[in-house]
Amino acid sequence: MAQFSPTLDLVFHALxxxxxxxxLARLGRGPASVGELAEPFSMALxxxxxxxxxxxxxxxxxxxxTGRTRICTLVADPFSAVELWLEKQRSTWEAHTNRLEQFVTETQEPS
Known part of the structure; x- marks a missing residue:
């Protein structure tokens, strides 16, 4: 997991x-210029x-x-590292909750 740490830190900071x-959501629909991306936000360029x-x-x-226009494109690779990390976390926590459920059901008194 340590191999992803710098990438994960940067991506989570970005998110x-x-x-x-x-x-990022807008770029998920395709490339866009910086001007197009900035349009919905009320901040200085x-x-x-x-x-x-x-x-x-x-x-x-x-x-x-491209000429005087800067075009932005989404890159999927960093999100693959995040997805892998999240899947590992999900598996770990599901195992913990499964053991907890087993403990609770085994220690309950019969009705």
Whole structure:
């Protein structure tokens, strides 16, 4: 699990902000320019670009310039690492709750 730690930290940090989550949701429908992505938010472009930079640094998106327009594209790889980590956590906790359920049902007095 330690092999995913830096990726997980960056992706979870990227997901910690509602603006960045909204940008990722929008990019899930396909590539978009920074201007298109910034349109629904009431913030200055330099502030919005900080969100884009963080998403890019986390590996969640790629950007490239076409003429004067910067296009953003969603990258699936970091989310695969998160999914793997979450699945491991789910398995661990399900095993704990299954053991707890077994303990409770075995220690109950018969009616």
């Amino acid at each position: 910690s902000d509602p603006t960045r989550r909204a940008v 330099p502030s919005f670009l900080k969100h884009i930079r963080l998403l890019e640094d986390s590996g969640c998106i790629l950007t490239h310039k």
